[in-house]
Amino acid sequence: MFVCEVRFECFADTTISAAQHAINHLLEAWRANGQILGREFAVSFHDGEFKARLMLPAQDSLANRHNSPWAKAALKGLTDAKILPPREKLLGQDINANESATHTPEWQLLYTSYVHMCSPVRSGDNLLPIPLYKLPATFNGDHKQLIRWQTEWQACDELQMASATKAEFAALDELCNVGSDLFRRGWDLRGRIEYLTKIPTYYYLYRVGGSSLQDELARPCPRCGSTGWRLDEPLLDMFHFRCEPCRIVSNLSWDYQ
Incomplete structure (x- = not known):
């Protein structure tokens, strides 16, 4: 940047x-x-x-x-x-910020956190942010709906990281649950981006909690129930699960890392 x-x-x-x-x-x-x-x-x-x-x-x-x-x-x-x-x-x-992706990736994903102000569309090759203006407009000529989703995801992330109020649990539900409004809107935007760019585009599903490491390693895709989405080696040293049909990537619960 x-x-x-x-x-x-x-x-x-x-x-x-x-x-x-x-x-x-x-x-x-x-x-x-x-x-x-x-x-x-x-x-x-x-x-x-x-x-x-x-x-x-x-x-x-x-x-x-x-x-x-x-x-x-x-x-x-x-x-x-x-x-x-x-x-x-x-x-x-800016010496404290990431550089932007410069090449068209083989795949990409929606990924952000409360400490990032860069684009939420990341290259699957190296996790570098892809400037939004380099992508076709998602809706109505620009990307304001995508930026609005990013702002809401970051707000939930900050609440759950603070762990100071009961709002933490509602925020975690939005980040981790495939039935949440935040997931639904983000997953739909992901699909729109994939349709426009013709590049496989995934949604990062945040994961924390779980009853045991054994259960965590065996957990199925929360959207389709597939048990074959666990990867032999994590993608980008971070994503331990990837469901191709559902276009979801996820991490091994942070409680077991």
């Missing part, structure tokens, strides 16, 4: 509210398309110029060729707010 400063310069008199609306509209469009990462974007104003510091999946994430229809319309909206097209200054690579 890369850190970038984006500058918005006024070319005529405008108001803070008009500029704020136009700039935030563009930032939301970029976020919905996976061109910028994170949830909050600080925008400063000084001497007639607005500046935002953003996290990008790749150096060219803000190139016009990646813009969604919403982002293109938001760029035109800057003119109505008396703001020139944005100017970008790449500040450098």
Whole structure:
């Protein structure tokens, strides 16, 4: 990932509210398309110029060729707010973040956690994140439904990791249960991505708990009941189970690792 400063310069008199609306509209469009990462974007104003510091999946994430229809319309909206097209200054690579996948993988998966802000679509070759704007739009011209699912998955993950309230158990049910709303929506998005990309796409089903290691090793696929989904060697040193028909990968319960 890369850190970038984006500058918005006024070319005529405008108001803070008009500029704020136009700039935030563009930032939301970029976020919905996976061109910028994170949830909050600080925008400063000084001497007639607005500046935002953003996290990008790749150096060219803000190139016009990646813009969604919403982002293109938001760029035109800057003119109505008396703001020139944005100017970008790449500040450098984020040393604490993953690099993005650069090659088309043989398979991919939906995988995230509460500590990750990168794309939830990962390469099955190396688990590196695939920038969302490189994928065909999942719905309505961009990927906001996928990002919304990721935000909800991360919220549940943070609750269960904190282990401080009864909400932990409801959160775990959403993460681990194939009957949960979170699984249903994520699995449907997975299918949509596979249909659009023509690349086998799997859903990561979080696993914790279990009565014993022996039972855990013998547990069947929770969606179809297959007992043949356990792998001889874990994929990417993490996924011990994979069901091809159900397009699910899962880990050996964290209680036994």
